[in-house]
Amino acid sequence: MIIAALGAADSLASQIPSFSDRLNFSLPLIAVLLVVSFFLLLKSYTVERGGKEDVPGRGGKDQPG
């Protein structure tokens, strides 16, 4: 069944989505990941500068101070 669905053996390159199609999928994801990464880093510095005696919150939601 699987084999019947396949074309000629050397057609792989033409069968997977084109570069621009792949980019359309990836670019938004990469952008969001980089933004999230940046804000995680930013947050890590703000919580570190905040009161050290504070009990760190569960889920990292509550801002100390």
Next chain:
Amino acid sequence: MASTRRQFLNRVLAAGVAAISAYIIYPVLRFLTPPQFALGEQETVVAATTDELKPNSAKFFKFQDKPAVLVRLPDGSYKALSAKCTHLGCTVSFESRKDDFLCECHGSEFDLNGKVLRGPAARPLPVYLVSIRGDKIYVSAGKQAA
């Protein structure tokens, strides 16, 4: 008294556990070892027909579950050898220009008698017996001086 009794009990238990472990591990190990079939020293295959190979060319075929090669020399005679490199088991290729076998994996070279021309391989390629009956070329694993 109590302590020797306890020691005795512990030893019996340890021996029992060891025996059970061995009893379980042995069949598992045997299970994982693939069964070995006698391949037959004299097994013979038809490697090619007499009109198949031009002089100075080679044909690869399976012999005793391993790759083998049949070469037709420029003078028309045939040679059959194991094509499994004695270094680490890649299949050698036939180089018609140099009349030798080259293993592309690690660069070993062998001459048409299987002798090592260049390392890292240390042992020669096994040579098989070739016999022609009618238009068929038979290859067998009989003893033949390399």
Next chain:
Amino acid sequence: MKDFFGPFTAFIEERFDLTPLRRWARHKKVPQHKHSFWYYFGGLALFIISLQFVTGILMAFYYSPTPDTAHESVRYIMEKVHYGWLIRSMHFWGANFLVAVVLVHMFSTYFMKAYRKPRELMWLIGVLLAGLVLAFAFTGYLLPWTTLSYFATKVGVNMPMVMPGIGGFLSRLLAGGEDVGAATLTRMFTLHVVLLPILTLVLVTAHVFLSQVFGSSVPLSQKGYSEETRFFPTFVLRDSAVWAGMLAILIAFVTIFPANLSSKVNPVMPAPAGIKPEWYFLFLFQTLRTFPEIPAIAAVTIGLIIWMLVPFLDKRSAKGERSTFFTLFGVAILVYMIAMTMMAYITTEVH
């Protein structure tokens, strides 16, 4: 957020005492000094391993491990299955990055002498895990059943042959028969998707558990460090930032260089010209091309055993003294690996 999880947390807290866990989370600190950068690689390896589990499980829904269907089912994943190219390319690049990250993690902990007492077992488990990662790479390589993977596996299963006595047995055990074939494919598949993942789960758990028990090791040169960051939330936030960045890099690689699939193997035909393994096995490949196989494999095996036993051999760093000899030993191994890898690139290029 708090309201959302509130009932759930209350349910747990009514049944389990979470105070020790809270106290642990509050007090856990990460040393902060000029080599703290290297602390991120262990977590990064953990992250990529999780990715490999996800993409691997997904591919197992379509992959079929027989010589007649293996190559075809991988092509099917790449060409027909929705986002198949994405999942397989993620697995491919994930494997490459995982090997790289694990190597960096291993060598950085080595040079910081993080293996010294009391972390000997952590080092030992870590080296075993690095071996498992390479075993994953080796077993997974055969699964697409390409010419390249076929001969790579042949070389691999023939290597134990040089061992006197049990070599032939070990080789047959790995190959499942006289030569690489259908039985080998089933074996590599079972190792890759059943046995190695279970071992990895167990050892990763032990490794992470020990890292929580001992905390991060501080290099001898940084003994007088003065700063600490909290593990929760600071270090966890930075770890997550690194992970998100890693995922972005992986997606970029997958998009620009999707995994390819070379031609299916014909088991009778000779090894193709210019055949060579993936980059992480090149130093081994070059070693095998340069030296006779018995000394070569024996030397690599002995080197590996010494590498594993370093925490027990290095008595000076255990006492908190500098141990230049073991630093040099590490440098020598690193230089050898890099030199052999470069030589492999140069000599195969000329070929």
